[in-house]
Amino acid sequence: MSSAGNLNIVVSLDGGRSLTARVENTRPRAAAVLVGRHVDEVLRMVPVLFSLCGRAQGIAARAAVAAARGEACAPSIEDERAISCEAAQEHLWRLLLDWPTRFGRLPQRVRFAHLHHRLAQVNDTAAAFDVGGVLLDLVAKELLSGFFLSMREPANLAEFVSATRYGGFVGETLAELIEAGRWTPEGDKVAPLLPPHTAQEWAQMLGGTLPAPEFDRAPAWHGGASPVVCETGALARQSRSPLVAALLGYGHRIAARVFAQVVDLSDHASRLRHPLARDMQPCFDAAPLGEGAGLACVETSRGVLLHALRLEGDIVADYHIIAPTEWNFAPGGAFMQEATGWEAEGRDAALARLDWLALSLDPCVAFTVTQEAAADA
Structure with a gap:
């Protein structure tokens, strides 16, 4: 699906029983290349930077910039x-x-x-x-x-x-x-x-500030006693x-x-x-996220896409992109919850089931499912 990194899924099996699983996410942090650039250049770059969902990414960037500037941006x-x-x-x-x-x-x-x-x-x-x-x-x-x-x-x-x-x-x-x-x-x-949320609800969940760097790779909803993936x-x-x-x-x-x-x-x-x-x-929404900062959420085929950025004048000072794949393959997320704790008819059936599970969660990059070598298990 995309050459920008991979999801390397490594599992340990006992016959057809899935014992453990881990996901090695090699997707690059694309937002990093946008920091320090003029906002107009960023808006030109974003749609072509992503091989998938380029239109949604471009709209998210435009909406987040508008929110950061205090401008209206309706679909x-x-x-x-x-x-x-x-x-x-x-x-x-x-x-x-x-x-x-x-x-x-x-x-x-x-x-x-x-x-x-x-x-x-x-x-x-x-x-x-x-x-x-x-x-x-x-x-x-x-x-x-x-x-x-x-x-x-x-x-x-x-x-x-x-x-x-x-x-x-x-x-x-x-x-x-x-x-x-x-x-x-x-x-x-x-x-x-994950239920639908307005951009304002996302902003409130984030405490009215840009997300922490670790949120980009392992997002969770902070709406109760503890974060929920x-x-x-x-x-x-x-x-x-x-x-x-x-x-x-x-x-x-x-x-x-x-x-x-x-x-x-x-x-x-x-x-x-x-x-x-x-x-x-609505197909997307946007809201301010503190002074000079804005957030946009877009519903893509794979799930909710978040863009959050901060401007200093016309320069992008900080940028965060949280793709649906980060939710579904995060520690404690959908894949990890369902990847273990069951038994298939044999090794091949178990590997096929894990492949189907990953595909059903529709990652935005290529993925592989391999069995951990016995010496490493």
Whole structure:
């Protein structure tokens, strides 16, 4: 997905039992190269500095600068369109290219390339409306068609699997994940889902100041007696969707994440067809963060993206970027909570399950899952 660093996931196994896991995050701290530069140069650099979510990153930077200057910065139709097109491209990458190969099927390269190109070319209301319709058709045919055959929701997991298999390749992926078994950590211990927050709420949580450097790599929500590392992303946004909630209830959290990505894709299609709808969460928000400082939060395909910066005149004096991957792969985060405390049929099944878990959390860089050498275990 990106050449900017990797997530090296190293696990120790006893047969099919996952004992320990650690994540070596080699992603560079991209914000460091922005400090000391003129703000106009920074705003030009940010969209091209990131190989993924460049549009969302650029909008976050612009909104954070506006907040630092005390200027209003509300989402425009063009902003929402850019974020939704980009998020749709990222979801399609996972659904059409990455997930099929996990189960021995060919990636849908031609279909992906066609849709990716159409989304990249959207530059007006009519084109956005049309491609939004194409995405909704894709969701209906490739996942939900089996659920349309019944007047009620599936009564049990067997009916759920049957309905997904009636759909296309996305449905097949979900069926394979469900039939692979329910692997939940002992005690059903999982990271809580990060609810939506306004930029002002983020600013209050941070105490009205820029985050500490360690927050950039290991963020946590400080809203109670102790900090909480939450899961962000499609599942956090779509957990109340009935069929996603059903999968969570059955204990199939990985499949629930994939289903949530499809529901999220349909939401972005809806935004393209009906922009700035009042009953949809704003695609971004911004707030001041002390004198000369500002914060912006953008909902990307992978979860909430935070930019926080401080200006001294027109020079960027400090900059922090907290990507969704930092939440989901942080110590005590979603991956670490679910990576251990269960047993698969054998070593290969355990490694496959860990690969699926990482992929379902949609990191913004490439990742590897390897077994720790016996001498190092």
